[in-house]
Each structure stands twice: as structure tokens, then as C-alpha cells.
Amino acid sequence: MNYKKNKLYIENLSVQKIAKKFGTPAYCYSLTKLKNNIKNFKKKFRSINPLLCFSVKSNSNLSILKEIRKMGMGADVVSKGELAIALKAGINPNKIVFSGVGKTFEELKFAVNSNILLINAESESEINQIEKIAKNKNKIINIGLRLNPNIDSKTHKKISTGKKEDKFGLTENNFLKVVNKYKNSKNLIINCLSVHIGSQITDYKPYEKMLMVVKSVIKKSNHNFEYIDLGGGMGIKYNKNAKELNYARYNLILKNFLKNYKAKIIFEPGRSIIGDTALLLTKVLYIKKTNSINFIILDSGMNDLMRPALYGAKHQIVASTKNRNILRKKQDFVGPICETADKFLSVNKFQYLKEKDLLAICDVGAYGMVLSSNYNLRTKPSEILIYKSSSKLINKRQKLINII
Secondary structure (H helix, E strand, O other): OEEEOOEEEEOOEEHHHHHHHHOOOEEEEEHHHHHHHHHHHHHHOOOOOOEEEEEHHHOOOHHHHHHHHHOOOEEEEOOHHHHHHHHHOOOOHHHEEEOOOOOOHHHHHHHHHOOOOEEEEOOHHHHHHHHHHHHHHOOOEEEEEEEOOOOOOOOOHHHEOOOOOOOOOEOHHHHHHHHHHHOOOOOEEEEEEEOOOEOOEOOOHHHHHHHHHHHHHHHHHOOOOOEEEOOOOEOOOOOOOOOOOOHHHHHHHHHHHHHHOOOEEEEOOOHHHHHHHEEEEEEEEEEEEOOOEEEEEEOOOOOOOOHHHHHOOOOOEEEOEOOOOEEOOEEEEEOOOOOOOOEEEEEOOEEOOOOOOEEEEEOOOOOOHHHOOOHHHOOOOEEEEEEOOEEEEEEOOOOHHHOO
16 A cells, blocks of 8 residues: 555555445455565565464455465364355365364364364363264364463453463363373374464564473473464554564574474464555545544444454554645544444544545454444445456445345
């Protein structure tokens, strides 16, 4: 995304042309940016050659998943629906891992029947269910065990997943007990240690501490794991002054870690692959002025992009056409939903705006459309894939007739 002669472009198309063709609100993705992100991620970790399983929870658009598959990635899924769409996208089952704390019996059966790489189990009860299915089908199933390392990932509390008070994974003691109990199972092979400590992580130190715990647990378990699934969680820069993860340092730590093990590393990147590839195009409906604040009321709301209301996330907002006339006054960019929390951003200065102006909310590729809803019985936006000078509708705008 860049400006050309003060006009905002996605690749070689102006957002004004895109909005004129497809309307607003609309999620718009850059395919070139997506491809470059995948290439760069692979390059950062080429010395350890990990298996990359895209986190489908971050973006489950079928067309996006097909492009990701073309780039050689697998998939990390957390439901039957995500597994089904990953398979529909043509992703190799041998590159799919099924994670998540609450898999149903039907979901586990579907995973077993799909012959995926492995199921990451999070409790002994779940393992019992998998073993029951395996016995009934006379199969040997590969499973991973998710460890809760009790590590603070230094991220938002709602997206922390590796502390003892979080619902995810097995404590160290329970992990070791489960390994010992099932290591001689006739129907299960524990071939993966899995760990995932959170999302939007921008400091390598929590990963370093996580690997120290993993190393200790492997030694105590006296078990050879074919895979070590380190999850994802790598953060992105939502503004130019934000901290960025030191990938070189993380890669070096991993290289040193692997000197003692022959295991294959699995990563489950989502946000770091898709997050900064997309804009949410939205129009100014009304400008409501008071003495102290201007409310910029948009045609997009928390039903389209939940992250600001849910996590207090701040996405930059930019104008489709730049001008130098700056209004130095508090301005709140808000949506039409009947909730005070339906606010995207507050700023103390922004260029002068008028009603019907087109704006873009930045870096919405991850946990954007997937978290959208029909709250207030509003329809979901369209999704557009941009490549060079072409645009493709990859998800139609919902029609009201389909939800009432």
C-alpha cells in the first residue's frame, strides 16, 4: 500500500477505483504482499527449514488459503470447519496439524479420517477420545501433546496462551505423566511436543524462556519427539514506532537449541503472514461536531472489525486522498453500531475530512473478516484480492435477505 500523486494505491489500483467497483466496507488484500511475506518468513528461518502451517484462524478465506498452499505452506486448524476448508483449498493433509482445547468427538473422527499429520492434544480426556477412535478404526494415530510452559509472552492478556492460569495445554507434571502413560500405546504415537505462548509477540525473550522449559521437559520425559511445534504468535508493526520481533536472534536461539535434537520444527504463523496485507475500505457517513471533539462516523463498525473493541487494538487510519490541511482537534473514528466500544481510533490531529470521503483502516488481514459478525443485523463486507492491476472478488458482500 502506497501513495501515488497523493492517491492511495493497493499495488497498481487506486482504492478509489476499488471502492467504486465493489462498494464499502470492503476488505482488500495485496497478493504480492502476501507472497513476499511468505518468502521473507521462509528466508528468516531457512537455516532450520521448519514446516510452516498457516494459522487458519487468522484468515480462513478460501482464495487466500489456495494462494498460501501454492507457496508450499500447510495449515494449523482448530475446528472441523477450518480443517474442511484447508482440505478444500488443496492443502496436503500431511502438512495439517489440528490444535485447540475443545475438539469434539466428531471433529476428532473427521481429523483421523482425513489422515492429517497430527492432532495436538491438550488434555488426558482428549487423548482417551483419540485412542478410542483409533482402536475402533484399527489405526495408529500420531498425536502431539501441548505443554503449558507457564511463560508470560508479554502480550495482551486476552491473547496470552502460555501461563498457568490460561486454559491451554498440560502443566509440566501432567505432561510427563501423560507421556509415561501412553508411550507404549498400541494405537497412539506421541511424536510431537507442542507449545504456543500467545499472539502478537514482539520480544524474542519469551520464546527463549519457552525453549528452556521445552529443553528441560524433553530431558525429564526421556522421550524422542519427531516434531517440536512452537506455534506462532510473531507480531507485526501496527504503527511505524512499534517494536518489531528480532527474528535473527530467535533463529539463532533455535539453531543452538536444535544442536541437541533431531526434531523437525513446526511453526504456525498467521498474523505475520497475512496481517499487513490488507486494508478495510470505509466511507465517512457523517461528521458530528462538538466543541471538544469531532465524531467521524463510518459505514464500517465493530461488526466488521472487532479487534479495537475486543482487545483495544489500534489500527492506523489513512485517507484515500492526501491533503495538507490538518485539523488539530480530537477526532474519534467510530462505527454505526449501538455500542460505545464501537470506536476504531482517537487522534488529536488529522487532515480535514468531509462526508462521503473514503478512508482505509490498515493492517486488517489477520483476525479481521474472521471475527466479523451480523451484530445489529448488519451484513458482512466483501473481500477483494488485488494483484498488480487486477482485482478479484473473493467473497461477496452479504445480502440482508440471507440473514433474516
